[in-house]
Structures are given as structure tokens and as C-alpha cells.
Amino acid sequence: MSYETVIGLEVHTQLNTKSKIFCGCSTEFGASANTQVCPVCLGLPGVLPVLNHKTLKHAVKTALALNCSIESFIKFDRKNYFYPDLPKNFQISQYDRPLSYKGHLTIKDKDKTKKIGITRVHLEEDAGKLIHEGDDAASSYVDFNRTGIPLLEIVSEPDMRSPGQAYLYLTTLKAILKYLDVSDCDMEKGSLRCDANISIRKKGDTKLGTKTELKNMNSFKGVKAALEFEVKRQIKLKEKGEKIMQQTLLWDEKKQKTVSMRTKEEAHDYRYFPEPDLVPFVLKQEEIDTIKNNLPELPEARLSRFMSEFKLSVYDGNILISDKYLADFFEECAKTYKQYKNLSNWIQGALSSELNNRKIQVKDLKLAPLELTKLLKIADEGKINNLTAKTVLTDMIHTGKSADTIIKEKNLAQISDSSALEEITDNVIKDNPKPVGDYKNGKENAIMFLMGQVMKQSKGKANPKMVIEILKERIKNA
């Protein structure tokens, strides 16, 4: 029997404001535990929360970028539950009137595009962080620094039909959030978290199957792996005629399997009610319009522009735009270097591998775009070959020196002086009679071996084009 997978995602992203959502405490990551707290975020009696305006702006910006309708009547609600990481015993969130609703995001699945509905985007506060480490297995620790960090909850419609589409949704959403500069989206720091709802049904059915909820996935790859596991598990149960239970599952990264956390019977009743300490207010249309008019160019639009302006393929364009900083770097370089395809190759190839080796982003790299384009021009003019150019790039990043300086200091300039090249070539021909004979007998490839020898003797500095010409010429006349 063939089945259809139905997936919906719930993403929580921490907004990158300097202070928390309802108090002035710092949101800086990595401080000592419980040093960024105050009576408000600790939920001490008698305190009053005040909304951080910046979080609201960030939220509206995101909602507009996700094509949502904005609810101008801003109201907060209390979600009541007791948990050790929540000192107030309730979380301030939004319930019946979320900040925004009914939007969509477009994903590109191979050459097809698909719109994924956004149910709602709302603001809330983060809870503290429980730490279950240490020698004493009987106790846990809690860090309230995270309590009150502004969170945006982005809920999708169950519109995804495969784990692969869920992965694309997440990468697209992350790119948008980065372009908007509202969150650092760092999953390792917990700035971006994702839960998934998943069910299966017979192909053609319109009724949704019983869903399970997946939690505890620490990377987009983890989300995909957990969903793939869950599809298989549910199909197996169905095939055996067993019932799929509605439950919350945790993804065990080490064992690569899901484990049950709680069943529906244990589900919470949050007893939502309007937050009495925050007076509802109306968000002025002018403010919404101002945010709308100042939205930056988003990934989808940038891709189209890269394809038309720089004549790049969808493939190249997608790689560049998926990282805002890489795309910015490309555009800066493109101002002084017009061989766009070559530039794109260099950024995706040599430059990206330098970034990966150093585990940094291009914005943290001490390399000015102009310096890279100078290097590419030197290589294009034939002063150094491509291989040398790559080692020069590594040196530039390492030392901060210019390409010119490095080439001069290390005497890397390509040997394009024909008499010097002829001398090396003649020696190579003399020392390698067999490959020379092979070439003469029609084995074209033999010349590449000879060329390799010349490059070796010239310490990689020979002009490859000239070497080939000289080799052919000398062998013919030998």
C-alpha cells in the first residue's frame, strides 16, 4: 500500500535583542549561570513586565517577510504550568490573538516550488535552562539567564509531504531570519529550536491520520533523520494493523531512534487567560507600513537577481544566497571583478574550504573583497597559475598580506620567460624517453605526465599554457 506523509513544523527562534522581552536584563549568551536575572524575569512578587519594543518590531518584520496578516490588536496571555525552569509558574505568550497569521513560505524542491502555509507567528518569553549534568544524579541545576529571552514561535500548516521538504522549509526559514537579521539562528546555542508533527495516511485520503509530536532535535539533519525514522515506524505499525498512538516522542541522537515522552492522556491543560499585567494596545498602521517599506531583499528575490544580473545558474545562485554573508561578499567582489562565474567558483571552492577549515563565517574573515579580486586578476593575467593562486589565498588569509606582497616575497611569479621554460622542458624530455616515445606514437595523455614533471621542476611556477606549447614543439622537432 502506498502512504502519504503529512508534516507540520513548530519553530522557536530567539530574537537577537540586547535585552530580554519584559525586563532590561542582558541576553548575551555564555555568561555565568544566574547572573543575568532581575526580580521581573525571576518572577518575584509585585513586579511588572514592560514590553521591549524592539522584540515587537522584529516579530512584525518576520511576520511580514513570511507573508502573514498582522493583528494590530496586541495582547498577551498567560500559559500556566509548573516546571522548575519557569519561576513564575506561567509563561507570557499569545493565545487567541497571535501577532500574525495566515502566511506562507516558498520552498524550492529541485526545480519545483511549493508554498508552505504559515498558521501563526507569535511572541513569547523563553524559559530557563535545566542542566542535568554533574556527578550527583539525584539533582539538577537551573540557569535563569535564559528566562525572558524573547522568542518567536512560527507554526506551519501540515503542508510538507516528506522529511526532505521539512528540511527545505527549515533551511529556507533560517535564511529568511538571517536576512532579516532578527536572530543568529544558532542551533548549538539553542537560538533556533524545532518540533515536528507527523502522521501518515493512505494516498488519496483527505482525513489526517493520528499524529505524533517529535521533540529534542538539535540540527536540521537531526529533524530529517527523526522524521524519516518516524515515517518508517508508523508505516510498520499500520501494516501490522496496529494503532498509532498520539504521543510526544523524543529523538535520541545517539541511538538514531525516537522514544516515548508522554501520551495524550498526560497532555497539559494550560488554562490560558489574558495577561493582566500587560495592557493590550493597538499597533499603528504607520508603524507596520514603515517596517514593511524597510524590509531587506529576501533570499528568493536575491536569487532571481543574481541569476539575471550576474548570469549565474540556479545551482550557483542558491549556494551563494543561502548564506547572506557569502552573498554580500560575492556582490562586493563583483563590483571590481566582472568574471562572475569564475568569481562564484572561487568563493564556493577555495574560499569556502578556507572558511570550513577555520570553522568561521566569511564576515569573520580578515579578507577584503577587493584583495580577493586583485588576486583573481593577477591569476587571469597569467602572472601566477591557478594552483599557486590558491596557496596565495591561504597565505593572504593567514597573514593579512596582499597578493602582490606574497607573490614578491615568496618569488611565486609564474615563469613565462620562454628560454627558462625551454631549458627545463629539454631536460624533462631528455630524462623521460618512454613518455616522449608514447606521445610520439599517438598517446596524447603522455604529454600531461611530461607537463607534470616540468611543473615539478619549476616548483609549480611554470606557465602551463606555454609549457604545453613548448613540449609539443620540442618533441616534434626532436
Ligand SMILES: [Zn+2]
Ligand atoms: Zn530580568
